[in-house]
Amino acid sequence: MQHVSPVREPLVTGGKTYHDITEDVSRQVEAKPNIRWAIALAVALFFLGIFIYSVYRTLWYGIGEWGLNKTVDWAWDITNFVWWVGIGHAGTLISAVLLLFRQKWRSSINRAAEAMTIFAVICAAMFPVLHMGRPWLAYWVLPLPNTYGSLWANFNSPLLWDVFAISTYFTVSLVFWYLGLVPDFATIRDRATGPIARRAYALLSLGWTGSAKHWSRYETVSLILAGVSTPLVLSVHTIVSMDFATSVIPGWHTTIFPPYFVAGAIFSGFAMVLTLMLITRDVFRLKDYITLEHIESMNKIIIVTGSIVGVAYITEFFIAWYSGVEYEQYAFINRATGPYWWAYWSMMTCNVITPQLFWFRKIRRSVVATFIISIFVNIGMWFERFVIIVTSLHRDYLPSSWVMFSPSIIDVGIYVGTLGLFFTLFLLFAKYFPVVNMFEVKTILKSSSGVPHTHHPDTMHAHSPNNHSYDDK
């Protein structure tokens, strides 16, 4: 049907058939939880406990429990918020942008990447809501008459844009992800043996039967969702960057922020996808679906976005000098050589230098190296946000208010706690939902499995035993 260049590597290895795909992916959904999974879940739940305790302290005693002070009034909370939102971006990029570009390698990783997006956005949302101090009044961010004398909300504020951007991003990603799951839930439903599983997956599958007309509409919907998600994902981090860029703080007030933040978001997101997928493919034995070819493709995106981020760091520095504004110049000199020099150079090392190792094909295709570098990138991108936020704030126009910031134990607790929340959700997803998109992998199987599946209709079933009238043709 389709010509595929022999140079291309197969995306599904091991000579799989359609049925093998169903078996391999459904296996861990149907099997009893294994011990490695249970231990991982226990660890994640322990960190979730730390999260709940830290949130309790924050709510009971107020945000004085955090390490913030009068000068540095945004620190770990916003750092973590931006870090988590950024991580989410890779999921949408894989599911939407790569769909529009018809990249077949997205098929086997899009499900888990989108799940990662959703869980990352949930973790991100915790920080601004907790920073409100009184989260039970969080509905005040909505345009409601101000209890109820009509003051509405300030639509000129980037913080309010964030409310709309993040909630649209979250709900649209959730719907997109769920819609992709529906046909796979139907597959699991039709295989299920236990009464609870059958009913649960029947409810989840919304009565999907896979008729041609439904598929036709389904593809239209997916394409349009991808079409609207693409500008959406770019808008989200653009708006997040405007939280900083529209202020008048030296180090924040830069027009380069939107593209720089978007590139950074994709960079960190792909690192997190790699961290997760390298573990998942090993634990769930999915190496035939998430191949070295997939890992290499993701590593290439990491080089591109990592280099964009590197250029952005240098441009920022150059423009600060070129602007001739002494406050701007000081903000950057202080970043690199001031008391937070270690954060700046950690960021530079992890984000600019380590990903350049992926120019070597051997490293790009090495699972161990990729895993280590992906962790470096995750750390580096956390430092990037910390550097932007804290070093710009801690020494502002008045030297009398210069301070240092150090996180409290509760700050640390909330941060590692969101990691617990994230991994709890991801582990539950990995156990009960199909981690690889079965129907999409089946779609690419014929053209990308490396096995010739070209059945010629006139020879294929001509001699099957029931075929009575065919032989005399």
Add this chain to the structure above:
Amino acid sequence: MTNKKYILGVYDDEDVLLQAIERIREAGTKIYTVFSPYPVHGIDDALGIERSRLPIAAFLYGLTGLAFALWMQIYMLGFDWPMIIGGKPHIALPAFIPVSFELTVFFTAHGMVITFLIVCGLYPRMKVPVLDVRSTDDKFIMAIEVKEGVTDLNKINTLLRDNGAIEVNEKEVTA
């Protein structure tokens, strides 16, 4: 209660299936529908499925979202409770772009998905009328409706098998 009866031709290859659809339709037999484990490219044309009008609906939802967002911001900040914020005009259109964009996307995505679920009749339920459970795994099921006294079962059986079906079954469902 009326019972509907279908003849199901089971296929295991999409290319065989597509050719079979064309030949069976040429032979003048009406195909009720085809169930497949994944979207088969070219099946719309082969079965004569019309292009979906969902994109038009999506556009209209987007327009609604945009209009709603602009109305909301202009009414709230421009007319209902005007305030000077940062020395900007009450109706500061450039500052309204982000929220307008987000609501356009929000309305488009959700409106379209809800429409899709309604037109396909998808909602959470316990009993699902699947004609052959293998159609969500690895087989392509072509269903042809049987009309009592009109349909020649043997003829259809032969037609399906001649065009590469690996199995032919009958299935009755209570409608």
